[in-house]
Amino acid sequence: xxxxxxxxxxxxxxxxVQAAIHALGVWTPADRARALIAFGxxxxxxxxxxxxxxxxxxxxxxxxxxxxxxxxxLRGGSRAATLSALLSFAVFDFFFIPPYHTFTIASRxxxxxLFVYVGVAITTGRLVSHxxxxxxxxxxxxxxxxxxxxxxSALIGGVTLHSILSAIVERVVKLIAAASAQILVxxxxxxxxxxxxxxxxxxLDRQDMAVASWVFENKQPSGRRALAGTAFGRWRxxxxxxxxxxxxxxxxxTDQAIGVLAIEQAEGAPPISADAERVLVTxxxxxxxxxxxxxxxxxxxxxxxxxxxxxxxxxxxxxxxHDLRTxxxxxxxxxxSLLDTSVSWDEATKREFLIGIDEETDRLSLMVSxxxxxxxxxxxxxxxxxxxxxxxxxxxxxxxxxxxxxxxSGKTIAVDTPDESPLLWLDYVEIAEVxxxxxxxxxxxxxEGSTVRLTLEISxxxxxxxxxxxxxxxxRRDRNRVFTKFxxxxxxxxxxxxxxxxxxxxxxxxxxxxxxxxxxxxxQGTTVFFTIPLALPEATDRARE
Amino acid sequence: MxxxxxxxxxxxPIRRALQTALTGHGYQVEVAxxxxxxxxxxxxxxxxxxVLDLMMPKLDGLQVLLDLxxxxxxxxxxxSARGEEREKVRALDLGADDYLTKPFxxxxxxxxxxxxxxxxxxxxxxxxxxxxxxxxxxxxxxIVTKSGEEVHLTPTEFxxxxxxxxxxxxxxxxxxxxxxxxxxxxxxxxxxxxVYMGYLRRKLEDDPANPRWLITDPGVGYRLKTD
Numbered sequence: 001x002x003x004x005x006x007x008x009x010x011x012x013x014x015x016x017v018q019a020a021i022h023a024l025g026v027w028t029p030a031d032r033a034r035a036l037i038a039f040g041x042x043x044x045x046x047x048x049x050x051x052x053x054x055x056x057x058x059x060x061x062x063x064x065x066x067x068x069x070x071x072x073x074l075r076g077g078s079r080a081a082t083l084s085a086l087l088s089f090a091v092f093d094f095f096f097i098p099p100y101h102t103f104t105i106a107s108r109x110x111x112x113x114l115f116v117y118v119g120v121a122i123t124t125g126r127l128v129s130h131x132x133x134x135x136x137x138x139x140x141x142x143x144x145x146x147x148x149x150x151x152x153s154a155l156i157g158g159v160t161l162h163s164i165l166s167a168i169v170e171r172v173v174k175l176i177a178a179a180s181a182q183i184l185v186x187x188x189x190x191x192x193x194x195x196x197x198x199x200x201x202x203x204l205d206r207q208d209m210a211v212a213s214w215v216f217e218n219k220q221p222s223g224r225r226a227l228a229g230t231a232f233g234r235w236r237x238x239x240x241x242x243x244x245x246x247x248x249x250x251x252x253x254t255d256q257a258i259g260v261l262a263i264e265q266a267e268g269a270p271p272i273s274a275d276a277e278r279v280l281v282t283x284x285x286x287x288x289x290x291x292x293x294x295x296x297x298x299x300x301x302x303x304x305x306x307x308x309x310x311x312x313x314x315x316x317x318x319x320x321x322h323d324l325r326t327x328x329x330x331x332x333x334x335x336x337s338l339l340d341t342s343v344s345w346d347e348a349t350k351r352e353f354l355i356g357i358d359e360e361t362d363r364l365s366l367m368v369s370x371x372x373x374x375x376x377x378x379x380x381x382x383x384x385x386x387x388x389x390x391x392x393x394x395x396x397x398x399x400x401x402x403x404x405x406x407x408x409s410g411k412t413i414a415v416d417t418p419d420e421s422p423l424l425w426l427d428y429v430e431i432a433e434v435x436x437x438x439x440x441x442x443x444x445x446x447x448e449g450s451t452v453r454l455t456l457e458i459s460x461x462x463x464x465x466x467x468x469x470x471x472x473x474x475x476r477r478d479r480n481r482v483f484t485k486f487x488x489x490x491x492x493x494x495x496x497x498x499x500x501x502x503x504x505x506x507x508x509x510x511x512x513x514x515x516x517x518x519x520x521x522x523x524q525g526t527t528v529f530f531t532i533p534l535a536l537p538e539a540t541d542r543a544r545e
Numbered sequence: 546m547x548x549x550x551x552x553x554x555x556x557x558p559i560r561r562a563l564q565t566a567l568t569g570h571g572y573q574v575e576v577a578x579x580x581x582x583x584x585x586x587x588x589x590x591x592x593x594x595x596v597l598d599l600m601m602p603k604l605d606g607l608q609v610l611l612d613l614x615x616x617x618x619x620x621x622x623x624x625s626a627r628g629e630e631r632e633k634v635r636a637l638d639l640g641a642d643d644y645l646t647k648p649f650x651x652x653x654x655x656x657x658x659x660x661x662x663x664x665x666x667x668x669x670x671x672x673x674x675x676x677x678x679x680x681x682x683x684x685x686x687x688i689v690t691k692s693g694e695e696v697h698l699t700p701t702e703f704x705x706x707x708x709x710x711x712x713x714x715x716x717x718x719x720x721x722x723x724x725x726x727x728x729x730x731x732x733x734x735x736x737x738x739x740v741y742m743g744y745l746r747r748k749l750e751d752d753p754a755n756p757r758w759l760i761t762d763p764g765v766g767y768r769l770k771t772d
Contacts, residue, residue: 365648368627369627372627372628387763387764388736388739389763390739390743390761392754392755393754393756393761397763415755417754423739428763428764429627429630429763429764432763
């Protein structure tokens, strides 16, 4: 990799003189052009004034030459101005001061006039060109400031890290007409990968990456300026047919380096000017702050989300421990009674205890399943594992499981299924869980001897399941709240368990694209309905792939 | 009775409960608390049935099964938990004979243990006649009757039923059934299996929507219950 190196530092007077002569001798085409302008201007003025030299008078001639020097200074810079001043001095003396066509001066007044003239000319020339230089500088500074402001506008409004990085690369490319720009960010293993790029991802080879690494560690831009002009780090490997100019800037704050901005110059385009480079370096530093800010915003959002989920988890834990306590209490009471040697229970009573333990265990098992699903729903990780299921078979299976619980308390389960039901595209375990939850609830609130009815109806678009009981029913207010998660501070009779079970059911049904609702009146029992859309064969084939 | 059962489970309470229940029903029980120990005991104790927990730390159930199947065809009943559906099916495809999902009732465990041991000792001859409910199947003469009346089955239906008869009272995975009856596992064939199960149920069950013999194990396969 070749890099243009700056000149070595000077060490001796002889070196300085040599350098000065070298500088004088190095006339760029622009300098030559300006010299020509100086010559031309003076020559033209001379030619114009020559015929009238008698009538014009020394004063007017000197004023006109002064004007020429002024104009040359404006356009040509101080060197050309000085040159034209000296030239016009010579020409003035030769052509316009008697005796004509000689360098000698007859009158003493004329000597004074001439030397005053040259003094004023040189001074004016330098002053004007200096002023002009200042004006140009001011204009360039303004251009720089404008460029910086426009680059910085990329940083405003970007809230996410990604949007800021994308805005940066896009702006840079558009504002300085680069071929491409990308932002490299370090990976954990020390290599760099592009996190944002515009317009396309330009591959960087190992050497480029090595430079990026250097830039990142040293927080210095790479590429040096050549002595004369503003070419940038032009890296060309031996044999590399395409020559690419890459400018790498560190995106870093004083304590932390964040990444590297790699700008590729357009092929054949003029090199990035010194002004633009300065602006970019400033911009990179500001970008670092903006990027840092975006990162902090993202972290803040994450911790806020975490805090909220923690809150939810504590509420859940509270609700769950409450729910679990009831079946556990029953089990504990039953087992300790049976273990109690001071009483001898008759066989029927023993059997009752044992049945109670068995039932409550089933209830606990359902709760555990509910919790598993609740955590998956909360985490957004719930994806039903669908398969073709016979709806009637599902309903009968659930009914069988509920019947054990029901018969112990003298209640019955009835099942109503259509004669011909199509296969349903759903997750068997999840929908069974929904039906078990609903059935369990219904059983809890059904009076002894009543029937809980499970029904399946098929319409043109969905399968509609319903679980109906003859319990006390619900008020309108409870009806609306019942599906919201663990409704707190319940009125007596509605335990929080109902809340979790129903909100799980809602989550599972909705994950299937269905709807769940209930109809109930005080004193007239409750029916919970839910639908599962009938799947189109194409949709399911696609889903299976 | 007196058959030897090996229980491999890392949880002591489960080992205790199973050992007590099985011993109570006349079986001889040996226990192992991890996969490695289980494999050693399987070789030295020579059980006639192994009850294997799928989720164990260190050497997990599937690895034990793989190792075991490389040198033994002893029937294996795997225990799985809710949420381990995939592992359960994998275990069955890798050679386990049946499964139970925790928490399970002991009655169900005993029924499956009995069924797996029966298979070992029974001789599956082509002359055997199988009965469940009011259905009788004579494999040799290819005659099926229900309530005394002959039932006509298509060749595919018969092949399917015969596959169940060959291995009664244990789960047969979709893949197993498709392999035996349709000669290969292909996506469209899974649908066929379902359809043909429907046909069989309609012909042989009293209430096809509420089957008593040809049971669905959701997500896994089907089983034929003969008792």
